[in-house]
Amino acid sequence: DIVMTQSPDSLAVSLGERATINCKSSQSVLYNSNNKNYLAWYQQKPGQPPKLLIYWASTRESGVPDRFSGSGSGTDFTLTISTLQAEDVAVYYCQQYYSTLLTFGGGTKVEIK
Amino acid sequence: QLQVQESGPGLVKPSETLSLTCSVSGGSMSSSSHYWGWIRQTPGKGLEWFGSISYTGSTLYNPSLKRRVTMSVDTSRNQFSLKLSSVTATDSALYYCARHRFSSTILRLWWFDPWGQGTLVTVSS
Numbered sequence: 001d002i003v004m005t006q007s008p009d010s011l012a013v014s015l016g017e018r019a020t021i022n023c024k025s026s027q028s029v030l031y032n033s034n035n036k037n038y039l040a041w042y043q044q045k046p047g048q049p050p051k052l053l054i055y056w057a058s059t060r061e062s063g064v065p066d067r068f069s070g071s072g073s074g075t076d077f078t079l080t081i082s083t084l085q086a087e088d089v090a091v092y093y094c095q096q097y098y099s100t101l102l103t104f105g106g107g108t109k110v111e112i113k
Numbered sequence: 114q115l116q117v118q119e120s121g122p123g124l125v126k127p128s129e130t131l132s133l134t135c136s137v138s139g140g141s142m143s144s145s146s147h148y149w150g151w152i153r154q155t156p157g158k159g160l161e162w163f164g165s166i167s168y169t170g171s172t173l174y175n176p177s178l179k180r181r182v183t184m185s186v187d188t189s190r191n192q193f194s195l196k197l198s199s200v201t202a203t204d205s206a207l208y209y210c211a212r213h214r215f216s217s218t219i220l221r222l223w224w225f226d227p228w229g230q231g232t233l234v235t236v237s238s
Contacts, residue, residue: 040224049209049228050160061226093160097223101175104160 004105012113019081021108023094038098045090115140119232131197135210142168149193150213153206165213207231
C-alpha cells in the first residue's frame with residue numbers, strides 16, 4: 001500500500017494569511033510515461049462530504065477559487081491557500097491514485113487564528 | 114448537475130450483512146469515463162476506499178476488504194449497491210458513495226467527484 005502522510009495535523013491561520021498543507025507519499029506517485037503526479041486534494045467542511053479541489057497534483061477543479069493551489073512531485077506535495085477566507089475552515093485530504101489500491105492521507109484541519 | 118445519494122439502514126447487528134444503495138440523479142451512469150465507488154470514514158482509520166463498479170458491472174475492490182464486499186449496479190434504476198458481510202463494531206462508520214473518474218485508456222481509477230452526503234451506519238446488537 002502507498003501510505004499518505006499529511007502534516008501538520010492541524011493549523012491555525014489568520015484571515016488573509018497563507019495556509020500550507022503537506023502530503024508525503026511512501027513511494028513516488030509520478031507516472032513517468034506521462035509525467036503526471038497521481039494525486040488529488042479534497043476539502044471537507046463540517047457536516048459535509050469531501051469536495052474535490054485539485055487533481056494531477058496541481059490542476060484545479062472547475063469552480064475552485066484560484067487562492068487554492070497544488071504543487072510538488074514524486075513523493076512530496078503541498079496544498080496552499082494563498083489568502084485564507086472564513087469559508088476555508090475545513091479538513092483537507094490528499095489521495096493518491098497511482099496504485100490500484102487508492103489511499104488517503106489522514107487529513108489536516110485548518111482553523112482561523 | 115449529477116448528484117449521488119446513499120440510503121440504507123442506520124443500524125446493523127454484528128455478523129449480519131450491511132446493505133447500502135446509492136442513487137444517481139442529474140445524469141447517466143452509463144459512462145465509460147466513470148466508475149461508481151464506495152468510501153467510508155471513521156475517526157480512527159480516516160477515509161477508506163472499498164471498491165468501485167462500472168455501469169457494465171466490472172468491479173475493482175480494495176484487497177483488504179474484498180473477501181467481505183459485493184457491489185452491484187442497476188442502470189435501469191440509476192443505482193448501485195454495496196454489501197458488506199460479517200460486520201463487526203469496527204465497520205461502524207460514515208459511508209459515502211461517489212462517482213469515480215476512470216481512464217479507459219490505461220484502465221485505472223482516479224479521483225472521486227461528486228460525493229454523496231453520507232449515511233451513518235452503526236453495528237450494534
